[in-house]
Amino acid sequence: MGITKIPVLHGRIDDSIIRVYVKTYCPFCIKLLKLLDAKGIRYETVDVIKDKAMYKEMQKKSGKGDVPQVEMKGSIIPDYGSEEELVLEIEKLMRR
Secondary structure (H helix, E strand, C coil): CEEEECCCCCCCCCCCCCEEEECCCCHHHHHHHHHHHHHCCCCEEEECCCCHHHHHHHHHHHCCCCCCEEEECCEEEEECCCHHHHHHHHHHHHHC
16 A cells, blocks of 8 residues: 655645545545545545546646545555445544
């Protein structure tokens, strides 16, 4: 699982916000959002199909174009083994 520090871009978010970049038809995105909901983890979603500017920004931050990707606390998590592992990583970062 990789965590990448992101450069400061115009879309930098507050450390208390968890941003999930998704494509609404993506089964991995849907699964991740359901897991976050089940854990009671609050987040905001960015549909990168509808918002091309945010898609480009996500790519600049992570160097990747696939989803889901999670941005939080100045980091972006573009790679992970499974959605369950990603949720565990999110929970670890939330405790920092």
